[in-house]
Amino acid sequence: MLKRPKKNEYHPYFERYIELxxxxxxxxxxxxxQEATANLLQDISREQGEYRYEAKKWSLKEVLGHMADVERTLSYHVLAIARGDxxxxxxxxxDLYxxxxxxxQLDFQDVLSDFSIVRNCTSSLLSCLPDNAWMRTGTVLNQPLTARALAYIIAGHELHHQAIIKERYLLKYNCH
Incomplete structure (x- = not known):
């Protein structure tokens, strides 16, 4: 079993994800x-996908797209670090992304499918890493970051956004 990263393996900013x-x-x-997010969002209507809980906040569809973008980016970081770079x-x-x-402009179900595809790729990458790759380090925010910490950040980032989706987006529709 992969053990939780130690605090010296990541910048303190990421603690909020890892602790989840x-x-x-x-x-x-x-x-x-992946299953929980798919089940949570499988029956989202077009209106629900476009919902913003405040005027300047992202729509539910954009939050899901952000989750996929972040996971893609962090998975690349895992790959680079695990391979010794x-x-x-x-x-x-x-916000630029x-x-x-x-x-x-995309259908909500297409964004949800894309997120699932990204998660499958992440899972495939992580399942194939040799034991010695997990403790290899790169640098983020001028601090060492291990491949292991990145994997936990990926999981925690999704949990963070699942909670936001439930609390700020789906409660309006009494979905969960």
Whole structure:
């Protein structure tokens, strides 16, 4: 079983995601998250997908697209670090990504399908990493970051957004 990363394996900013991940097998968590997100969002209508809980906030569809974008980016970081590239990653501008993504033009179910495809790719990558790859490091926010910490950040980021979706988007529709 992959153990929870230690605090010296990541920048303190990421603690908010890592602390959300339960102490279970990480690959099992990722699979169950994928199923939970799919079940949570499978019957979302066009209106619900376009819903914004405040005027300047992202729509539910955009939140889901953001989740896929972040996972793609972090999975690439895992790949680079696990393969021995001790690269330094700069943070990406999530608002710039959103401005250029045009999720609003896509069907909600297509965005949900894309998220599932991204998660399948992440799970495949993580399941094939050799044991010695997990502790390899790159740099993010001028601090070492292990492949193991990144895997936990991926899981925690989804849990973070699942909670936001339930609390701020689906309660309006009494979905959950």
């Amino acid at each position: 991940v339960p102490d279970e097998e990480l690959l099992d968590i990722l699979k169950s998250q 001790a690269v330094s990653f700069t943070p990406f501008d999530k 959103m401005a250029n993504a045009h999720f609003s």
